[in-house]
Amino acid sequence: MSKPLKQIHLAAHFPGVNNTTVWSDPAAGSHIDFQSFVHLAQTAERARFDFLFLAEGLRLREQNGEIYDLDVVGRPDTFTVLAALAAVTDRLGLAGTINSTFNEPYEVARQFASLDHLSAGRAAWNVVTSWDAFTGENFRRGGFLAQQDRYERARQFLAAAAELFDSWRGDEIVADQESGVFLREPDPGRFDHHVRQFDISGRFDVPRSPQGRPVIFQAGDSEEGREFAAEAADAIFTRHGTLEAGRAFYADVKGRLARHGRSRDELKILPGVTFVLGDTDAEARERAALIRRQQVSGQTAIRLLEQVWNRDLSAYDPDGPLPEVDPLLGEHTVAQGRASVRMHRDPLAVAAEWRALAEAGNLSIRELVIETTGRQNFIGTPARVAETLNEFVQTDAADGFILVPHLTPGGLDEFADTVVPLLQERGVFRTEYQGGTLRDHLGLAAPRAARATAPAVSGRAAN
Amino acid sequence: MPEPHAPLHLAVALDGAGWHPAAWREHDARPAELLTARFWADLVAEAERGLLDLVTVEDSLSLQSAHPLEPDERTDQVRGRLDAVLTAARIAPLTRHIGLVPTAVVTHTEPFHLSKAIATLDHVSTGRAGVRVKVSARADEAAHFGRRPAPEVRIEDFDTPVGLELLADLFGEAEDYVEVLRRLWDSWEDDAEIRDVATGRFVDRDKLHHIDFEGRRFSVRGPSITPRPPQGQPIVAALAHRDEPYRLVGRSADLGFVTPRDAADARRIVAGIRAAQAAAGRAEETVHIFGDLLVFLDEDPGAAAECKARLDRRAGAVYTGDARVFTGTPAELADLLQEWQAAGLTGFRLRPGALPYDLEQITRGLVPELQRRGIFRTAYEASTLRGLLGLPRPANRYATAGAVGATAAALA
Known part of the structure; x- marks a missing residue:
């Protein structure tokens, strides 16, 4: 036993x-x-x-x-x-x-x-x-x-x-x-x-x-x-x-x-x-996908991306590709009062990883954020x-x-x-x-x- | 000046087993239950059955003491208490009408924390919250926090230049503190939460306001973390025995508790507060002034005085406090309240000598007597504390500015 x-x-x-x-x-x-x-x-x-x-x-x-x-x-x-x-x-x-x-x-x-x-x-x-x-x-x-x-x-x-x-x-x-x-x-x-x-x-x-x-x-x-x-x-x-x-x-x-x-x-x-x-498991997966879309609107996707990039990205289209500019290094100035921001690893590494993912899956900004955060x-x-x-x-x-x-x-x-x-x-x-x-x-x-x-x-x- | 038959307002001040230091030894006292929720729930339920406007809950940041400014080592009196704001919150869901006004020390605590705590008390009680702000001149309380030097002033020094400077400092800080509480309560406009699915915005950030308070003791940026409370502005109260707190009441409070010795004294105190109120530009606002009385009541003539004498013997001293001590029948107390009401007081805060006995004498003896005289409510007429006190729900100080700003922006 x-x-x-x-x-x-x-x-x-x-x-x-x-x-x-x-x-x-x-x-x-x-x-x-x-x-x-x-x-x-x-x-x-x-x-x-x-x-x-x-x-x-x-x-x-x-x-x-x-x-x-x-x-x-x-x-x-x-x-x-x-x-x-x-x-x-x-x-x-x-x-x-x-x-x-x-x-x-x-x-x-x-x-x-x-x-x-x-x-x-x-x-x-x-x-x-x-x-x-x-x-x-x-x-x-x-x-x-x-x-x-x-x-x-x-x-x-x-x-x-x-x-x-x-x-x-x-x-x-x-x-x-x-x-x-x-x-x-x-x-x-x-x-x-x-x-x-x-x-x-x-x-x-x-x-x-x-x-x-x-x-x-x-x-x-x-x-x-x-x-x-x-x-x-x-x-x-x-x-x-x-x-x-x-x-x-x-x-x-x-x-x-x-x-x-x-x-x-x-x-x-x-x-x-x-x-x-x-x-059923399939129904649960469908609901999960729907909830993810509710959790990550286009605007939210841009804002979450900004938390990694540490830049104003409001001009980007959430249904378009990831920014070509790199994250801004140094002190975080974009998002304040948010504990999660401090937990991001090396922003350049994260950006590289996300670009690779987006390229492989042909993902827009919003799709990528849905995929990589908070599943x-x-x-x-x-x-x-x-x-x-x-x-x-x-x-x-x-x-x-x-x-x-x-x-x-x-x-x-x-x-x-x-x-x-x-x-x-x-x-x-x-x-x-x-x-x-x-x-x-x-x-x-x-x-x-x-x-x-x-x-x-x-x-x-x-x- | 109130009409002779204007309705009067009644509050009860709850503290431990009652205000007499030997009250815990009465046969119906529950001295082993003072730290339980049930004890407080029972008392507030009784007060609500008596249709009282509000209860206050005493508090301080030190153990109770027979000495006003120092700890003592007595073992024959109640020692140990619970945080008053949390006690009030614990009672809120169990009551429906009565106002809940915990005491909070403003000398060592954070105005941001207290503001959201009282806003939240107002949310959980759906509009029945207030707070009695209290300053601390105690060296032991300063040492409990270790952030500022301990004041070295004795009671008898309060009228010397050093004492007056300390009081001015403490009450000045209290006034700043109340200003921060009030600004934070207004820092969310009532309709700030919009949940606009079309634009994805949960709030309209133009209806959230930094308060940018800069004071000598603290500065606070805001806005509050907690949306505007149901009453808009919960009630701010203060106990006042002398000029500095009279000014605080006149400038900042909705409700003052005062301790006159007689009707003439009441008239003098009321005049002082009304003058401070007018000087602060608040003459048109309702500021209640309640007389504090420590009461022993009994239907049998003489029994209340006997009770107090019994407790005095047990305590080994004749009890005298900051407020006048009344012993007598509910009808005699009603006579006194009417006499003092005629001197300009708008209500009374009664401190029961012993609990639950004197509270029940208030709710079951005094209240029916006042009702017979046509000067006390026979049913709750409002669902908020402001409503019970006849105070309107105030406009938001930032809403006007916002509207003006929006207009200006639209014209630009």
Whole structure:
């Protein structure tokens, strides 16, 4: 008999402000109306998903110096929506991206601790960093964080927040009405954190929350990101959507855990993936092609091309050939406020590769962009998709998936109704929640007690 | 000046187990549940049953303390709390009419974050959000953030030049902060989202506006990430005890909470705020001024005073706060409210001495009494907080400029 079946973890990503989300479809609803969030969250909970995931926006994207208007624009505040969703769900985990550059640990820690209390233990935090002065223009902190300081800030932010979360053990409140003793001790919540990025001390004001700390996500693919995740995260939100890339990433990251004194089960690897279902595989492929055309209009194709070329290409015909000029090298000036832009490899290499593809397939700009960007990960009948998802998990390309529907708010309905029951039949996905907290759903133990603050990283206090 | 029988507005200020430090020891208190959603949901549901205009939720960026500016080490009072904005958001889907006004400290936080949080609270409550802005002069809160030097001023120094300079700085920053909140709320015109399939445009970018605020403490470029909230402008409130915050209310707020000792005091405070309002060119706008009272209520004459005396004995001190303490029957309180209303207050924010008892005395005793006197609503007459407060949905400050710009462009 082979090893026991791994259980799949599933999450729903609220459709984002990029061209994966199709707003032009007649079935597309509001991205702001709270009822859209309620629909997606309750669908995910009905399907016994682990959690709902909400991204964050801190500045509207711009391209060629103007607000980018072809994708969904605008979103609500992450914390506020998650807290409201806690009122209309009972078990679903509530995960949100919160930036460590344009926030401070005391405030973020009290917000997550509060969310965890208000949801009875369902909060999760996707810790991200950014450094661009463009986003900084909306904040007191402003300006620029040198790229090498990004992960230092994130690491130190998370360590500071952990110290705050752990500053209450959980047994300080007695609230004995008879004796009049409310607190067991006079000074719970005490903290002292002096490192390069943060010089803070005092008393934290939110007593220990049900999960102790929120579940911690990391969402970067760089060397520093992987190391940060292996050291400090409970789950990784990745983009590796193919079996081979997934296995390689999985082996790499899981292999790092031992060095940090952690077991392989203590970090879940959850790629963000898209899917298209159909009654037959052929029908699903047709739908997928149609959705790709919705996602990549002619104008969108030009704009996406500009993000690689780093030039204004608005004069080009999307149904014509690729530009003959080369991408502009150096600092990206065309598209601002967009994380994906920073992830493009060497633009000249990408351009050469795309030209070759276009030539071989006689593809227009739009056809090429459809072909090379954002193809759906899982396309087929519910049975095929269920089988493929399961193969990814059982062969260690992932521990589960964060599903990114292309439609708001109904984009998960079909998956919940058709794929989830098949996974349940296979015995690889829960039919009922076994516990109340997100840590329970993810099979994560309660957080270990606070590690001692390493004096080696203390700098400022000594001065 | 309100009519003698003008309807008055009622708010309740929620904080822990009630405002008396020993309130958590009352038999019907739920001191072990103060950090649960259920506790807050029950209280706000009760307030909504009483048709109140709004609830406020107290907050600060430090543990509660018996000292106004410093932490303490007491173990006999409630310590520990939840973020008020998130508490309000958690309650919003469970209520339908009542306004939700969390407290937010504006001294250490980001106006961009708070603006979208309150806009979102307005979206999730479909138009019932407000925010009470609060400054922090506490050294411990400054140390929690570590970004600016801790103020070294004691309460008794507030009227010295050093104290006045600090207050001017803090309230000046608060005024800038509110300006940024308001500009960001207007930074999306109501019809900015067009979903024009023909041109492929989701928004009309001409209806999104940079706010380009430049201030001493921060500059903010905008626009907001969150579309304009349902009310256009959620309610901005401030608690005010002296001239600097009176000016903030007059210049920037929709609602001031004030703490008069008597009717004459109320008259003086109202005059001060109205003067600041006029000086700011806002004389035509409705700015509500609510009197704050800490209340112990009971139908039985004398029982409320007994309750307060019992709690004082447990606390080991006679409770006095920044607001006048009232003990008596709901009818006696109604008399006082009418007297103070005649002095120019447009409503009241009542701070229940103990929860849930004094809240229920408000909703089940005071409210029916006021209804009998014809000065309180018998059903919710509006679905937004602005509606309940009689405030119109404001025009967007950028829409006019945009229209003018478009006209100019068309003529060019």
